Amino acid sequence: MLIEWLRHLTTPCSPRLKRMGYLKELIAIQSRHQRCRDAWAPHLEHCKRIILEATTGIPHRRAVVLGSGLLLDIPLGPLCDMFGEVVLVDILHLPAVIKRARLLANVRLVDADCSGLADATWDHVCDGRTGPLPVPVFDDSFCQDSDLIVSANLLTQLPLAPLGWVQGMGEVYSKDETRTFARAIIDHHLEFLKHQTGRVCLLSETERQILQGGEVLEVIDPLFGAALPMSGLKWNWNIAPRPEITPHIDLRFRMTGIADLKTAGGLNRKT
Numbered sequence: 001m002l003i004e005w006l007r008h009l010t011t012p013c014s015p016r017l018k019r020m021g022y023l024k025e026l027i028a029i030q031s032r033h034q035r036c037r038d039a040w041a042p043h044l045e046h047c048k049r050i051i052l053e054a055t056t057g058i059p060h061r062r063a064v065v066l067g068s069g070l071l072l073d074i075p076l077g078p079l080c081d082m083f084g085e086v087v088l089v090d091i092l093h094l095p096a097v098i099k100r101a102r103l104l105a106n107v108r109l110v111d112a113d114c115s116g117l118a119d120a121t122w123d124h125v126c127d128g129r130t131g132p133l134p135v136p137v138f139d140d141s142f143c144q145d146s147d148l149i150v151s152a153n154l155l156t157q158l159p160l161a162p163l164g165w166v167q168g169m170g171e172v173y174s175k176d177e178t179r180t181f182a183r184a185i186i187d188h189h190l191e192f193l194k195h196q197t198g199r200v201c202l203l204s205e206t207e208r209q210i211l212q213g214g215e216v217l218e219v220i221d222p223l224f225g226a227a228l229p230m231s232g233l234k235w236n237w238n239i240a241p242r243p244e245i246t247p248h249i250d251l252r253f254r255m256t257g258i259a260d261l262k263t264a265g266g267l268n269r270k271t
């Protein structure tokens, strides 16, 4: 905890992204990965394998990875060997990632908010506005003419910080209103992926399960009612095996990995 706090204090980051929790979340992922390395290994391997599968049968000029984060689930070496350029996109890049990218001649880091909502939500809350919540917009110019776009475990992360920031206002918005806000962010990203001309590879959690002694106690829908195509590989990510959260509780994500989203069938809607 102390180390995480120190990292949070010393890592360069814009004050608003810090206040909204983006940095805290990245540092938490880094620390949890260190503690749960073995439990995470099969999940990370699945992700890397699906990304490599997505590279087959397409030109290899440019690959874009959205939500590149700590590069844990990205086969960065093979992508760099294969593609002329690899663009890593995240709302913020930690110093270790910047250092790693500098060693690779054909890697470009892009700081971008893939929901386009961080600033708008910050302003909305700080100005104490009570009208309609901001809508997602994303300047995707750097994705144009890309042969491969990977959404790397980003989809369900997109609503978290804006939602948390809005909920911090107290009772201003109802549960239904904040749920609609979160769902709009998810739908916007799926629409964006659908409209790309290059191949799109989607890695995402589809369900969060809280377990006690192997029994599922609670299921949480991180997609806020949206549904992904049924095809693709499914697996469990034991993201926080006990005693990570408590001595008795395990947190597990149901995952899906789709190497080619456009041929995977429609984006079904649950609700």
Ligand SMILES: C[S@@+](CC[C@H](N)C(=O)[O-])C[C@H]1O[C@@H](n2cnc3c(N)ncnc32)[C@H](O)[C@@H]1O
Pocket: 022, 026, 029, 066, 067, 068, 069, 070, 071, 072, 073, 074, 089, 090, 091, 092, 112, 113, 114, 115, 116, 118, 152, 153, 154, 157, 158
């Ligand atoms: C679960 S992590 C993805 C794991 C990552 N691919 C890895 O291998 O470490 C989610 C990532 O999404 C990023 N993220 C969250 N909201 C974002 C946004 N609005 N725009 C861009 N990236 C965002 C986070 O900073 C984080 O790196």
